[in-house]
Structure formats: C-alpha cells, structure tokens
Amino acid sequence: MYAKSATGALRSARRFSTISASSGLKINSERLWNTLHQTCEYGAAHRYGESPTETGMARLTLNDEDARVRRWFAKEVEKLGCSLSIDQMGNMFAKQSGRLGSPAPMIAMGSHLDTQPRGGRYDGILGVMAALEVLRTMKENNFQTNYDVGVVNWTNEEGARFPKSMCSSGVWAGAIPIQKAWDLRDIHDSSVTLRSELERHGYLGEIACSSDAATGYSLGAHFELHIEQGPILPENNRSIGVVRGAQGYRWLTMTVHGKDAHTGTTPFSARQDPLLASSRMIAASHDIAKKHDALASTGIIKVPSNASTNTVSSQVTFTLDIRHPQDHVVHAVQDECLKAFETIASQDGKGVSFDWTLDTDSPAVKFDDDCVASIQAAADQLVGREQSMLMTSGAGHDTVYTSQHCPSAMIFVPCRDGVSHHPTEYCSPQDCALGTQALLEAVVHYDQSRANKENK
Amino acid sequence: MYAKSATGALRSARRFSTISASSGLKINSERLWNTLHQTCEYGAAHRYGESPTETGMARLTLNDEDARVRRWFAKEVEKLGCSLSIDQMGNMFAKQSGRLGSPAPMIAMGSHLDTQPRGGRYDGILGVMAALEVLRTMKENNFQTNYDVGVVNWTNEEGARFPKSMCSSGVWAGAIPIQKAWDLRDIHDSSVTLRSELERHGYLGEIACSSDAATGYSLGAHFELHIEQGPILPENNRSIGVVRGAQGYRWLTMTVHGKDAHTGTTPFSARQDPLLASSRMIAASHDIAKKHDALASTGIIKVPSNASTNTVSSQVTFTLDIRHPQDHVVHAVQDECLKAFETIASQDGKGVSFDWTLDTDSPAVKFDDDCVASIQAAADQLVGREQSMLMTSGAGHDTVYTSQHCPSAMIFVPCRDGVSHHPTEYCSPQDCALGTQALLEAVVHYDQSRANKENK
Structure with missing residues (x-):
C-alpha cells in the first residue's frame, strides 16, 4: 500500500528494487534526483526550509535562469548523442535514433522547464528530467528502441510571464497563431515580448512551430510524466495515475x-x-x-x-x-x-x-487508447492494478495539445498534500523514480507495440 | 415643495428672491456660483459633459493645484481685510473682526478645498466658497458681527492622497498626533510625505495645530455647509438638512x-x-x-x-x-x-x-444644541419647517472633530441623486445659494444669541 511515512518510503524503495521491468532496464533514481535538484539551482527561490532542496522556483519563461537550464539541457542531450532541433517558439526536440532507422516521427517524452513565479521543483521539471533519465538509462545499457525516441521541452507552458498557458504546444498544434504567441508581453514589462526574449537568448529556431512533418517537427507519440497537482492519488493511496484524458x-x-x-x-x-x-x-x-x-x-x-x-x-x-x-x-x-x-x-x-x-x-480531451494501454501495462507491472488508478487530468498540460496531432497520454505521480504552484510543492524521491520507471516502461511498451503492429 | 425639475428650479429661484432674512443680508448667488467654478479650474479633471463646469476634480491634498487654490484663497480673504493664520498642518484660518472687539475666539465657517482623485466640484469646496461668500456679503454691506467670524480651510479632509481622512481637524482636536499626520506618505510615491509637501508649498505654518488658545488657534464655534452626499434630502423633497450629529x-x-x-x-x-x-x-x-x-x-x-x-x-x-x-x-x-x-x-x-x-x-457624535438651533432658525425662516429636516450625517466631516472642542453643527444641501466622490457630483445653483444663505443666517443668529447670552 502506498504510504508517505518513513516506513512507507522504505517499503517503496524495497518494492522498487525488486520490480521486474519488461524492458529489463532500471532507471538510476539517485542520478534522477540529483540531476533534478542540480538544475533547480537555475531559478531556485522562496526558501522554506533548511535543506538545500527546500526552496521553490521562479524560473519564468525565457528569463536568464530559464535560458541557463536550456543551455544545460542542450549540452546533456548532445552528450547522449541526440540530435537537437529548436523551432520558432523555442521548443526543444532532442532525438535518439531507433534501431530500425525508420523515418517515422519519434516517440516523445515531453514536459516543460519553466515555472510559476512562486512555483515548485517538480511541476514540468520532473517530466523533462525523467525523460532525460530514460534516455541516459537506455544509453548506458546500450538499449535501442525500434523507433526514434526523444525529449521535448515545451516553451511557456505556465503562461505566467507571458500570459498564455500551454503556449508553445498550442502553437505547435495549430491552436494558437504564432504571431499572437510571439507578441505576448511580459506581464511586468510591456516592452519585452516572448519573441524578443527568444531572440535575446538565441532560441528563435528556424524550423516552423508545427506538427506538420514537411515544415515543422512532427511527433509519433507524446508521453508526459507529471505530478498530479491534486490530492486524489494520496487520498486514495495510489502511486501511479494512468491519465486517459483531461477535463x-x-x-x-x-x-x-x-x-x-x-x-x-x-x-x-x-x-x-x-x-x-x-x-x-x-x-x-x-x-x-x-x-x-x-x-x-x-x-x-x-x-x-x-x-x-x-x-x-x-x-x-x-x-x-x-x-x-x-x-x-x-x-x-x-x-x-x-x-x-x-x-x-x-x-x-x-x-x-x-x-x-x-x-x-x-473542451474535454480523451487521450489515445494505445498510449493509455502502454501506461496501464507499465503501472500493472510496476505497482499492480490496485496501486494505480485511471484518472482525468484536472489541469491543462502540453499533452492536451499534442493529443490533437499524435497519440498521447500522461502519467501522474502523487505530490505532497496535492500542493503545486507553490514553493513547498514536493514529490518524494521514490515517487519521482517510480514515475520515471513507468515512463520508460510505457515508452518501451508503446515502441514495441508499434513495431509489432507495423510488422504485421 | 423642493423639486429638481425645471419648474422646480424656477419656483426655487422665485422663492429665493423673496426670503425675508433676519440678517437683512442677501448673498450674491451668481458671484458664489462663478467663484466656485472659477476656482475649480485649479484641479478640474474627468470631463463628463460639454459645459465648462461639467468636469470632476482631482485636487489632491497639497498637490500643485491645491497649492494654487490656497494661494488664491489667501489673496481673497486678505482683500476682505481678514487676518490669515496658518498652523503647522497648513490649516488656514481667515478672521474678520467683530464689532465688540471681544477676545473670544471667532465663529468659524469651515470645510476643505481638497478633493478625491475622482471627486466632484462641491464636496468641501462649497463649504469654503459659501463661507467666503458670507464674508463678502457682510463686507459689501458693511455688516459687522458682534464677535469675530471667519473661514477655515482644513487640510487633507479627504485622506485620499495622504491616507487619513479629516486629518488636520483631527490633529487640531488632539485626536491624531501631529507627527503621525506629518509622516503620512503619498499613496503613489512613498518618498513624499504630507510634511514635505507642506514645506514645498510654504504651508508649514508656525502656530501649533491645536484648539488650545495659548499655542494654537481656538474657535468659538464651527459651522459647516456641505452637500448631503446621499439621497435622503432629495428623496424626501427637502432642501435643507439640519445636521444634529454624525453616525x-x-x-x-x-x-x-x-x-x-x-x-x-x-x-x-x-x-x-x-x-x-x-x-x-x-x-x-x-x-x-x-x-x-x-x-x-x-x-x-x-x-x-x-x-x-x-x-x-x-x-x-x-x-x-x-x-x-x-x-x-x-x-x-x-x-x-x-x-x-x-x-x-x-x-x-x-x-x-x-x-x-x-x-x-x-463613535456617534451629537452636535451642539445651540448651533443646531441657529441652523434650524435659519432653515425655518428660509424654507419653513416642512422643507427642512433634522438629520444625522452618514459621512465623517471636519465638524465631527471640531465638535469635540467648540460648539459645532452642519447644514446639508441636496446633491443630485445623492452622488458624491464622483466627477458628476452636482449641487444646483439654487441649492448652493440656499445653503450659503442658511449658513449666513445661522452664523448671524448664533453670533446674536451669543451676544445676548453674554450681556445677560
């Protein structure tokens, strides 16, 4: 049973070390945790406790700290041998080649690195860091997926500095005109636009911000790991939410x-x-x-x-x-x-x-059945059916937009007291690791299913 | 019957020209109206109609426009032969000598020249302009009261720029420490204090802001004409409110x-x-x-x-x-x-x-019975008992503070729809004149009663 007590954490750790993952891979939970918190030094703010990680974040879209973490992210994915593409909204697409050499668009794991002005260390950030950890785990194990896989860092998901949430996945999906997004003004300094900040930091890429393969960057699927941002998982003692849609x-x-x-x-x-x-x-x-x-x-x-x-x-x-x-x-x-x-x-x-x-x-969104099935398979295998639950996302996420153009679904992990958009937002090392392992398994499951389907 | 229709206005005018005033004096309603609106050029703002007087006011305490109207006021009362005293809160006391040469403190008619940021042309301003008109009428008729009479312009009644309403009558009454009042900061620019603005404009007077005759400026009585700022007079078809207290x-x-x-x-x-x-x-x-x-x-x-x-x-x-x-x-x-x-x-x-x-x-305030009686006598004589009404002030006024240290009471006149603290605040020429005549009669009545009492 999922519990957040010290004993529970121990149980989780024990449980975690004995999972039989169908991928045969095991993510490095310590590396994940350390990487996440190291990168939170870019934009740490609102200290609330004595431990080094007891701060919130103020890494607003395309401020200097956001630019720093982007440069760090670019370096890390390049170290892994990924090719990195940046589109006209500054969305960052890192791709690791699959073994089939298929031209099919990559299976993406995406989320965002920007935060609320008084945000926490997990909302969005966990999704990108987990994706990076999945790539690292695959790389160090010489594991190759059938199809290309990769990570996306979506620009301005929060809409806190430039007031349009899920902004760049919205442009990518054709739901928001790019000019409107470019023209968004810093809520505190109207002389600054989203475009002027993209230019200042060198993140106004050349490829179109579009799901159209001919001009933009199309995706074969989109998986997003995210903290729940609500109390439903902890109140029901569940550790993985299989998210089949958004309200x-x-x-x-x-x-x-x-x-x-x-x-x-x-x-x-x-x-x-x-x-x-x-x-x-x-x-x-x-x-x-x-x-x-x-x-x-x-x-x-x-x-x-x-x-x-x-x-x-x-x-x-x-x-x-x-x-x-x-x-x-x-x-x-x-x-x-x-x-x-x-x-x-x-x-x-x-x-x-x-x-x-x-x-x-x-409008309400229904995620892709195959993606949901891959996540459910991962959850079943990692924690069993009684520890996971089918959920509807209460909040908006980039996946809501990606789901309009590619098979998409999400994984939720619990955050303490359901609190997010707050400096004290917290997701335990165990839950971060479990969610990341689930992300890996779901992507591997989906990649395998896709190969099986296409080889039929 | 009081009515605000065109016919009603005609009736008011006719009625007004036939009043038999016990003072034998008659204020000049045209001069009153013109003077009031001329001085509203200092700080006119928020135009709402085409007529020159169809604007509101933004004459915030001790801004440049307030300083201009103060200098104008000083000149006008000096022209009338008044002695002008300014205390350490910039309160302006203009005194016309009485014929008895009594050392007793003057019978004052007071109100304020500052306005709300989106204020009107009558709140406070009418009370000071009416008082000036009373002095002018007395002067041109060589009419002398028994005791000294005069006008007070109280600083920062509105508390809109420096957030403490009835601020300087409060200091005068000993209810607000002067240092606290001096230290009040401009709500939009915290580098500016009430004291720094008094100094900048030369209105930091030398006499104490106090009702104590030895160090400050004591008053023998305080009468204030004010617009009602509510709908009770118009809804009851009354033209004069005899204000016996404040809620x-x-x-x-x-x-x-x-x-x-x-x-x-x-x-x-x-x-x-x-x-x-x-x-x-x-x-x-x-x-x-x-x-x-x-x-x-x-x-x-x-x-x-x-x-x-x-x-x-x-x-x-x-x-x-x-x-x-x-x-x-x-x-x-x-x-x-x-x-x-x-x-x-x-x-x-x-x-x-x-x-x-x-x-x-x-706490609720009860005004002085003699002052109320003088106002009631004036109202009886000008409009009759059925056109006036005893009222309790809903708003705070400088008179609430003066009443702690000298006999005080107020006269209300109707304002259109009860609207005040708004650019469209309006008091008709007839009502301005009627209130001013009532102020004159009340002061003369009070002065006479005081003389009668002291000669007994």
Missing part, C-alpha cells in the same frame, strides 16, 4: 457594473453595489458547481485602483473557472451560473448590471 | 487565510478557499446590517498580486465599514458579523481562518 474547462471574466457611492450616506435601497453582487455570484457559482459535482472557482477579483473603505465600488471584475470531465456539464454549470447571476444582479438596492467574456474554452 | 462607524480590515491550490485539480473538499469564504462573509455582513437597519459595506477587496484564474488564492483581505447613528447598534452588527464569519470560515472544504484589525473607531 473540459471554460474561463470567464465577469464584469459587474454598479455606481460608486459614499458608504456612510447611501442607504442600501439606493445602492448599486457590484462588490456585494459579485460576492453573492461567487458563492452561488460554488453552490451550483457543487450540485453538478463540477468545479467553479474564482481566483482573481479586482476593484478599481481608487477603491476606498468608504466608497461603494463602481465596478468589479472577477474570473470564473468552470471544470468537469464532460463538456455538457461544464456548459450546464455556466448556463445555471449566468441565470443565477441575473437574479442576483437585481436583488439588492437598485441593482447592478454585468457582462462577461469567454477567455478560454478548452 | 458612529467602525472600519475593520479582515484577512482571510486559506491555501493556494490548483483550481483544476483540487476538489472542493480539499480546499481552503479564502475568496469563497470572503464572498460569503461580505454577503452575510450586508444581510446582518440590513436586519439592524444599519449599514455594512465593503469597498476594498484584495487578492495577492500573483493571483491567477486557475489558482485558489492563499489569502484575501477586505474592508468592512459598519455604521449606525447609535454606537450600541454598530457594536451589535460587528459582533454578529464576526460570529457569522466564524461559521462561514468552517463551512466549505477544509475551512479557512481569519483575523481582523480595527482601523477606525468613530
């Missing part, structure tokens, strides 16, 4: 219009109070989502900069993030919220008005 | 602590969502206040600067402004809110915690 979500920005008025002199009956209305709306959206077993969350609320304690605000904006594995539920929650908001808008005083914009519409 | 209020800042978490991956049951809790608290405070016929308002709500659409916030702060004419009701609402907040804090997910600070505690 749909819609992001709305609500703007509630009222009228500024003096809080001391304006009776409730004469008010148009957008903050009171927004408060009722936020509470209502929660209750509606709960009823549908969906999620509705408000992360940002803003009053005008001249707001004061004794003035009813003239306007309030807030975000609404609605999620559910089924698109029709997402839509039902949205519809019900908007209906409730109309009632609320007329409820107090002289009433308020509101309008809204749809900022993101990300 | 009590307490300003709290609530800080709700949760835990940041990914909105896509964290089930409601695992969340500690401070924005959801704050929303429920704001709604609850409104409902509790309503039940008590009190006011509870939230003007400011803040999430951390790194808030994002897909992250449950770690912390939320919001303000709570509770008001009622009776202190025990203010306290009851506060107690009930805090109790409700505790229930709310444990309501959703894993619960949140909160703490709070009391930022301002302004």
